[in-house]
Amino acid sequence: MKVGIVGAGMVGGSAGYALAMMGGVSEIVLVDRNEALARAQAEDISHAVPFVSATSVRSGAYDDLAGARIVILAAGVSQKPGETRLELLERNAEVFREIVGAVGSATREAILLIATNPVDIMTDVATRLSGLPPQRVIGSGTILDTARFRSLIGRHLGIAPQSVHAYVLGEHGDSEVLAWSNARAGSIGLETFADQIGKRLDATVRQSIDDGVRNAAYRIISGKGATYYGIGAGLARIVKAIAHDQRDVLSVSIMTGMVEGVPDVALSVPRVIGAAGVLADLFPELDREERAALRRSAMLIKEATESLRF
Numbered sequence: 001m002k003v004g005i006v007g008a009g010m011v012g013g014s015a016g017y018a019l020a021m022m023g024g025v026s027e028i029v030l031v032d033r034n035e036a037l038a039r040a041q042a043e044d045i046s047h048a049v050p051f052v053s054a055t056s057v058r059s060g061a062y063d064d065l066a067g068a069r070i071v072i073l074a075a076g077v078s079q080k081p082g083e084t085r086l087e088l089l090e091r092n093a094e095v096f097r098e099i100v101g102a103v104g105s106a107t108r109e110a111i112l113l114i115a116t117n118p119v120d121i122m123t124d125v126a127t128r129l130s131g132l133p134p135q136r137v138i139g140s141g142t143i144l145d146t147a148r149f150r151s152l153i154g155r156h157l158g159i160a161p162q163s164v165h166a167y168v169l170g171e172h173g174d175s176e177v178l179a180w181s182n183a184r185a186g187s188i189g190l191e192t193f194a195d196q197i198g199k200r201l202d203a204t205v206r207q208s209i210d211d212g213v214r215n216a217a218y219r220i221i222s223g224k225g226a227t228y229y230g231i232g233a234g235l236a237r238i239v240k241a242i243a244h245d246q247r248d249v250l251s252v253s254i255m256t257g258m259v260e261g262v263p264d265v266a267l268s269v270p271r272v273i274g275a276a277g278v279l280a281d282l283f284p285e286l287d288r289e290e291r292a293a294l295r296r297s298a299m300l301i302k303e304a305t306e307s308l309r310f
């Protein structure tokens with residue numbers, strides 16, 4: 001399967017690397033307005049390939065995306081220390097006006113996988129610009145926040161993150177909602193498991209995990225300028241689900257008809273992902289506070305989207 005990546009910076013490059021390490025993708029084409037960067041990233045990643053897989057990695061122009069089954073969009077500006085994702089909106093919407101049309105001219109068959117921030121609104125923008133069905137324009141959404149959540153819960157309770165079943169919902173951003181009420185360790189409630197092993201899971205612990213998830217990007221950006229390994233792996237994970245029609249449940253963002261009374265908004269809930277894109281949504285059972293927080297998150301995204309001149 002051929003995968004295109006538009007935007008060969010830290011996120012696009014990391015996604016290419018993660019895909020090459022994962023294997024199962026025959027060809028990766030990196031496109032960037034900085035052609036020298038795309039060339040250099042492709043060459044560097046291709047030198048990792050002989051150790052693990054047989055993926056062909058090269059740079060190219062938009063025409064070279066013909067035949068791609070998935071095109072990852074990771075072009076645009078990223079946050080400076082202290083900047084929010086929403087502050088990138090106007091600049092990255094401009095970038096999408098240019099690149100979504102160019103991708104569409106090269107391939108109409110591809111599923112678009114959006115990483116550029118603010119990712120929920122960029123997913124809405126890409127859906128509108130491409131004219132593709134929402135199920136085929138997928139934002140990485142809270143896949144990364146969900147990984148952060150599971151990792152911190154797993155570390156606290158001493159179990160593997162893969163055995164923690166918990167999701168972050170709503171915006172990939174400051175208003176995101178950590179769904180504690182339906183989180184599970186294996187098949188049992190987190191609190192029950194914490195009691196069984198004599199661990200605390202009180203408000204202080206929850207607050208510390210919430211901060212670890214919600215503010216991870218700010219901390220990483222202040223320390224090293226950008227985040228990219230986590231999202232690179234998350235994007236590769238979504239590609240794998242599509243490539244192998246795996247029907248995995250992942251928290252990703254697509255245009256959604258109605259969320260807690262808010263119509264037509266792109267945000268994350270757990271969704272089934274297969275070869276055709278998003279196949280179904282799993283609206284979680286939430287407590288009253290979480291539902292109210294999800295509504296606030298949806299309204300915030302909706303208002304920011306409507307503020308965008310389009």
Ligand SMILES: NC(=O)C1=CN([C@@H]2O[C@H](COP(=O)(O)OP(=O)(O)OC[C@H]3O[C@@H](n4cnc5c(N)ncnc54)[C@H](O)[C@@H]3O)[C@@H](O)[C@H]2O)C=CC1
Binds near residue numbers: 009011031141
């Ligand atoms: N969804 C998520 O969870 C995450 C999203 N991001 C977002 O991903 C985006 C990319 O971040 P980085 O890779 O760190 O930035 P970067 O600056 O390293 O790379 C961006 C690339 O986009 C290219 N670009 C800009 N305008 C273009 C255009 N019109 N046509 C083609 N290429 C163009 C630039 O030349 C640059 O190489 C940002 O918006 C960032 O906020 C970053 C981390 C996590």
Ligand SMILES: CC(=O)C(=O)O
Binds near residue numbers: 079085144216217227
């Ligand atoms: C930058 C970003 O969106 C993240 O790491 O969550």
